Amino acid sequence: MTLQQWRADWQHADTRRRVWALATPMILSNLSVPLVGLVDTAVVGHLQHAHYLGAVAVGSMLVTFVLWACGFLRMGTTGFAAQACGRADGQGLRLVLLQALWLAVLIAIAVVLLQRPLLELALRFIDSSPALIEQARLYVGIRLLSLPAALANLALIGWFVGLQNGRAPLYLLLLVNLANVLLDILLVMGFGWGVAGVAWATVISEYTGLLFGLWLALQLLRQHAGQFRWLDALRLRGAAPLLRVNRDILLRTLALELVFYLLLVQGARQGDAVLAANAVLLNFLMLASHGLDGLAHAIEALGGHAVGRRDRTALRRALVVSLGCSLLMSIGFALAFMLLGPWLIQLLTGLPEVRELAVRYLPWLALLPLVAVWGFLFDGLFIGATRAREMRNAMLGSVLLVYLPLAWLLRDAGNHGLWLGFHLFMLARGLSLAGCFVWLWRRGRWIPD
Template sequence: MTTHHRRVWALALPIILSNLSVPLLGAVDTAVMGHLDSPAYIGAVAVGALVFSYIYWGFGFLRMGTTGPTAQAIGAGDGAEARAVLGRAVLIGLSVGALLWLLQTPILALAMNLLDASDEVETLAAEYVRIRIWSAPAVLVQYAQIGWLLGLGRARAVMIQQIGANVLNIVLNLLFVFGLGMTVEGVALATVIAEYAGVGIGLLLMAPALRGLGGRWDMARLRDPARLKRLIAVNGDIFIRTLCLLSAFAWFTAQGAASGDVVLAANAVLLNFLTFAAFGLDGFAHAAETLVGGAVGAQDRDGLRAAVRTSTVWALGTAGVMAGAYVLLGDLLIAALTGLPEVREAAAGYMLWAALMPLVSVWGFQFDGIYLGATESRPLRNMMILCLGAYLLMTWALVPLWGNHGLWAAFMAFMGLRGLTLAVLYPALERRVTGTGSAVKA
């Protein structure tokens, strides 16, 4: 295996393993609720989790906007700037987390008004939200920690942090629901405890990285107006891009909810398949992000090309394996996620859409990593706005004709357009890297 391939796998494999623990946690949430006596429990956790996806992933720039600048600082040999990137991200995370605490009541009211679910689902989802909101500062600080560690190329540390927190979450889920007889409140409380544990694990893992980084903490650099202006611009673009992506998922869930609790639950089950694929393929996107950031920081066009080519080849191969596994094992996986016959039957009818999704969505994941590593945030923002508009138009046209199949068709087209639109703009990104050094190393 060549140096470039080894470097991609050294970064991607720990992230794949840690990322897969995230949808595993979502699958356990679904399975735990799916073995209770009503589909409303599955729907409530799906709706509640959607609310937090919208909130927390909306601030995903704390991860996505940290990896690229950190990698570029390391590529340029600037340890002090790498520290400053971390400091800025943590301060923003703590501030936003405290703000979310203060705004929890209007957030909950808005979310329940926007989602057209049954009264029972809304009541249970509201209980879930009221508990889980208290994890907000921990979630956002973890984003900063993960982004910074990835920028340093310390993917194994991220794996330990993520798997440790998520395994604890799963154990607490089972304890609270099956051991103590709790329902949605047990799932939410388990998540809150695990998120704060994750911050503690992250701090322990970051300590040796900080000792070996070089440079020093420089408050003047941390507050530098030019760097802050650039940070705000990049993070603003990523925020809008992420908001559009989450809006697409929210629209998908809302449209499913309008078709009844069984369709809502079936779509929630199948979205676990997409989430598994996304977090698995995202490992190669993270590898591309770190390597592209280092290449851009060193102005190394050859390193950029090698990072993009090698990570994408492995991502495509992995997407093909995932799609094949879903086609062969779909019915078994659905049965593992829910014991409700009506939900199993409904999910099986839409299984092919979920099975083929990795082959379509992989391009969007890869180009996200490439553009984030280069801190080229404006194309990410603009193309996502375009894709969201096209998606909404497609659902307007297709759902009345084909029902939930039309919804899945529009969603698949949206995922494909994400990659296609960014691919068109990629040659211009490559031309802006002018040197031919050697940033991609073993």
């Protein structure tokens, strides 16, 4: 592409309008997710002992591990729904939705049945205080009750995005997260339930959101002719492409989760205060990642729609606009974290030692949006094209060839070494995806003739 073409694509008014029409509600809804984490941290961070905050951090990470591992329910659903929408295939839209919801139910049943051995295995490697481990076990046991609803909500959000409808996920996530925040305050600060109150708040809010999300889906399907094929969905008939994509996204997500788990384990070995400080800072990362994910969702939907219609020009314009907007947003997050970070840390915890450590390592988090933006954007591009195999390979290469060797080499460098390795991993992830896309695009393999 020439510089003139880049400029023309960036200034294309219709593409900008479509990108922001999708991205704005997704950014707003996505940002409500880490705000729940901020409230969780704030209400628990002002309890008497640091192990309460550490327990919520450990418990949330373990449950999030399951939810992120099942992120294929959202990502895989988005790509296939977007391509069905591009083909004006109402029957296909219904089948994708039913199959994704059925997979969510099956996975939730399997995890609940295996929760005890999985939880004990995960906690065995957390080298922390007995009080922290006990509270973490309590938190996870309650939170897993919300798993069927949480996984079904992931599938619904992916399906909504595939239909290029940004408002439905906004309404769904705002309802879930607003309910979560209000219940957090009521159950923890009002009723004094502590860690258990944080967990029960999530359970109640997820099931509330599921009922609302199903109602929204039925309203949207009135615009697309077709019928529900219940038996085909339950038998997963014709679901082989969806299952293959979900398998590859699962492997990719497990590799990413391994990185976050090692980050948690290595921080825990440096003491409860370091673990709690890292937990506070990870809320900053969640805030930035969910904001950048809003633009990634836009390229998922527009990119998948362009693949369904075999429209190279529309895909190129959507990518250029999304790339420029993502870079501007990452700069904004970096500046906000550097300027407002100390104030946010004081808001999140009243423990002096945790505050001091979090401020010390804040610059790593302030720079992270500039490093991580490439991975978020190109993830969205590959998801829309249902190219999960390439995503899997890029992630595995970044973990095996970059993060794990660095984690070993920097093991004596303390928490600074921990964050340095994480930065280099995020950079490798984004660059590998970008290189793969350029290679496929130049050879005409991204949208075949």
